[in-house]
Every structure is written in structure tokens, then in C-alpha cells.
Amino acid sequence: MGFQIAQNHRRSPAGRSHRRTGGARIIVVLCLFAVGCAHASHEFLQRPELDRLTDGVFSGQIDSGLLKAQVEVTVEEGAISALEIVDVLAYGWRHEAVTEKFPGQVVAAQSPEVDAISGATGSYQALKIATDRALAKSVKQD
Numbered sequence: 001m002g003f004q005i006a007q008n009h010r011r012s013p014a015g016r017s018h019r020r021t022g023g024a025r026i027i028v029v030l031c032l033f034a035v036g037c038a039h040a041s042h043e044f045l046q047r048p049e050l051d052r053l054t055d056g057v058f059s060g061q062i063d064s065g066l067l068k069a070q071v072e073v074t075v076e077e078g079a080i081s082a083l084e085i086v087d088v089l090a091y092g093w094r095h096e097a098v099t100e101k102f103p104g105q106v107v108a109a110q111s112p113e114v115d116a117i118s119g120a121t122g123s124y125q126a127l128k129i130a131t132d133r134a135l136a137k138s139v140k141q142d
Contacts (some may be wrong), residue, residue, distance in 0.1 A: 054078075066122055069089065069129070071083055112129075
């Protein structure tokens with residue numbers, strides 16, 4: 001035959017054939033795995049603990065590769081009254097979206113376990129963990 005079917009590979013200068021590995025796909029999978037592992041390894045406070053908060057301002061943070069966030073949570077009369085995002089790893093529209101939406105969601109739900117914005121899941125996971133760590137400092141010890 002006088003023609004050759006194009007395949008998804010290239011030849012090196014030495015003449016060896018190399019398949020393209022889809023490096024971008026591998027990076028995306030690893031990033032998703034890192035976000036999932038960080039979330040899976042963090043045990044969030046449950047309702048009984050969230051009902052025993054002491055008043056004050058408490059800070060929490062996470063800085064683990066792709067998950068980076070720092071928050072300050074204000075507790076008044078045993079309830080979350082405010083949340084300030086000090087820092088979060090998010091760019092473009094994601095940064096604006098999470099900084100505008102997340103604090104109000106947490107105050108309304110009285111919990112960091114809120115629904116994420118599509119496309120900003122990693123930033124939300126970081127904020128949830130940082131908020132939970134701040135609240136853990138507020139829980140009354142029996």
C-alpha cells in the first residue's frame with residue numbers, strides 16, 4: 001500500500017516511536033485526587049459539636065499543595081455570626097465567586113458543609129476545611 005494511517009505517536013530523532021501520553025490528563029487526575037484525598041482525610045465537626053461553640057474570633061487554615069485558605073470565624077452567643085476569608089487560592093471569577101458566596105452560606109447553614117460552586121470545588125474544599133479548623137478551636141470541652 002502506498003499510504004500510511006496517521007497514528008497518535010511521533011518518532012524521536014533516533015527513530016524510535018513514542019506514544020503521546022496525554023500528560024495534561026494525568027495532571028488533571030492527580031489534582032482531583034489531591035483535592036479528594038484532602039477532603040476525605042479531614043473529619044468535619046458534626047451537629048452536636050457545632051451546638052457547643054464558645055464566643056470569640058477563631059482562625060483556621062490549610063496550606064496543602066492545591067488547597068490553600070485562611071479564614072477567621074466570629075462566634076457570638078454560640079452561633080456563627082461572621083466569616084472573613086483572609087486568603088484563598090482561587091483565580092479570576094472563582095476568587096470573586098467564593099469570597100462573595102461562601103461566608104453567607106456558612107452563616108446561614110451554621111456549618112462549613114455547604115454546596116460548592118461548580119468550577120470552584122477545590123477552593124470550596126479548602127475554605128470548608130479552614131473554617132472547620134477554626135470552629136474546632138471554639139468547641140467547648142466537657
